[in-house]
Amino acid sequence: MAVTSNEEREIIQTLLRNCSNSTTDMVPDVGFGPVSNYTDPNRLKQEIDVLFRQFPIIVGHVGQLAEPGQFITHNETGVPILVTRNRKGSLKAFMNVCRHRGMRVANELCGKAAMFTCPYHSWNYDLDGRLRGMPQPNGFESIDEESLGLVALPVGERFGLVWVRPSVGDEAFDLDAWLAPMANQLESLDLGDHVVFRAWSVESDMSWRLALEGFLESYHFCSAHKHTACAGYLDNQSVFRDLYPHVRHAVPLPKALEMEGQAPEVWNYRPNFMTQNYLFPCNFVQVMTDHVYIHSIFPKGSGSCVFQCMMLVPEAPETEKAERYWNRNYKVVETVFGEDFEIGQKVQAGLETGANEHFVFGRYERGLHLAQKAIDDALEGRLTACHGAAAL
Ligand code: FES
Numbered sequence: 001m002a003v004t005s006n007e008e009r010e011i012i013q014t015l016l017r018n019c020s021n022s023t024t025d026m027v028p029d030v031g032f033g034p035v036s037n038y039t040d041p042n043r044l045k046q047e048i049d050v051l052f053r054q055f056p057i058i059v060g061h062v063g064q065l066a067e068p069g070q071f072i073t074h075n076e077t078g079v080p081i082l083v084t085r086n087r088k089g090s091l092k093a094f095m096n097v098c099r100h101r102g103m104r105v106a107n108e109l110c111g112k113a114a115m116f117t118c119p120y121h122s123w124n125y126d127l128d129g130r131l132r133g134m135p136q137p138n139g140f141e142s143i144d145e146e147s148l149g150l151v152a153l154p155v156g157e158r159f160g161l162v163w164v165r166p167s168v169g170d171e172a173f174d175l176d177a178w179l180a181p182m183a184n185q186l187e188s189l190d191l192g193d194h195v196v197f198r199a200w201s202v203e204s205d206m207s208w209r210l211a212l213e214g215f216l217e218s219y220h221f222c223s224a225h226k227h228t229a230c231a232g233y234l235d236n237q238s239v240f241r242d243l244y245p246h247v248r249h250a251v252p253l254p255k256a257l258e259m260e261g262q263a264p265e266v267w268n269y270r271p272n273f274m275t276q277n278y279l280f281p282c283n284f285v286q287v288m289t290d291h292v293y294i295h296s297i298f299p300k301g302s303g304s305c306v307f308q309c310m311m312l313v314p315e316a317p318e319t320e321k322a323e324r325y326w327n328r329n330y331k332v333v334e335t336v337f338g339e340d341f342e343i344g345q346k347v348q349a350g351l352e353t354g355a356n357e358h359f360v361f362g363r364y365e366r367g368l369h370l371a372q373k374a375i376d377d378a379l380e381g382r383l384t385a386c387h388g389a390a391a392l
């Protein structure tokens with residue numbers, strides 16, 4: 001049983017206090033989000049240049065890169081990325097761009113290889129990205145092969161997940177400082193020991209920001225998910241933790257109220273909450289009572305996005321019963337997301353009409369306030385990955 005941390009005790013305490021006072025977790029004032037944040041192509045370009053280039057993004061699970069030679073590719077940020085486990089067991093990441101004339105050198109989503117041969121003219125690269133040869137090298141006599149390795153990107157593995165910053169950048173990249181506000185919680189999940197039960201992607205005609213915001217409030221559950229998620233959680237009783245620039249969004253199950261009257265020493269967080277952890281800028285680690293989803297949201301255009309999901313379970317299912325159990329869980333999530341996407345697409349169409357100039361963020365939609373602040377801070381230069389969140 002996972003140990004309940006002090007932070008989790010505070011969340012439980014806040015929930016019980018709010019419920020007994022017939023209130024919920026609130027910020028002092030209503031907030032406003034400009035609709036242009038969801039529709040303006042220039043704003044999106046800035047978001048891509050800053051949020052999707054300068055900050056670390058989750059690209060996979062360590063289980064996909066367990067052995068030397070294993071590799072994954074990732075294309076959704078707009079920068080083709082190749083991550084390899086080299087012969088010595090270190091993780092390496094590169095722009096998946098051939099130094100001859102730009103083709104992607106690895107073209108499968110994952111696999112195992114000793115060498116990558118570019119499909120265009122067969123230049124060869126090893127697991128460390130070094131150029132190891134080409135057909136008919138007499139045509140390239142004067143080039144410096146040493147300098148024509150794949151361009152390396154900052155990469156790190158922490159808490160069972162693989163992070164890459166999709167740009168070379170001038171600034172240092174301190175993944176530990178960056179993840180520090182979430183470190184205790186991520187550590188406690190043992191995600192490195194989990195296995196990927198399923199991975200899937202969905203494209204949707206809505207701004208990536210709309211997809212993001214679906215995870216940052218539970219006010220919509222009993223309308224949008226009336227016949228699904230509504231019954232599973234206490235209505236609009238989310239508790240938020242500002243782990244700047246990340247956000248912990250704790251959504252209590254109805255049985256969480258049974259902890260009222262129990263001694264705090266016996267409180268148990270995990271079976272009583274679903275937690276949607278926003279990891280700035282575009283990832284969520286969604287913690288269910290017995291399994292975990294990793295979600296990543298990427299813009300495709302100003303009104304479209306792709307949603308990548310990985311379902312992690314504590315161990316590979318060995319019986320049909322276990323397989324069915326996890327599949328049922330997957331189906332629930334698929335249904336609930338389907339409800340979100342249908343609404344999101346209609347919202348996006350509504351935004352394009354110009355009927356609204358601003359969104360109104362309610363006082364209890366605290367996750368929206370927090371995420372918008374962090375995004376604005378990054379776009380305006382007040383938040384950078386080199387500082388690490390803790391230093392800001
Ligand atoms: S582009 Fe890769 S070998 Fe020519």
Ligand SMILES: [Fe+2]
Binds near residue numbers: 224336340
């Ligand atoms: Fe939803």
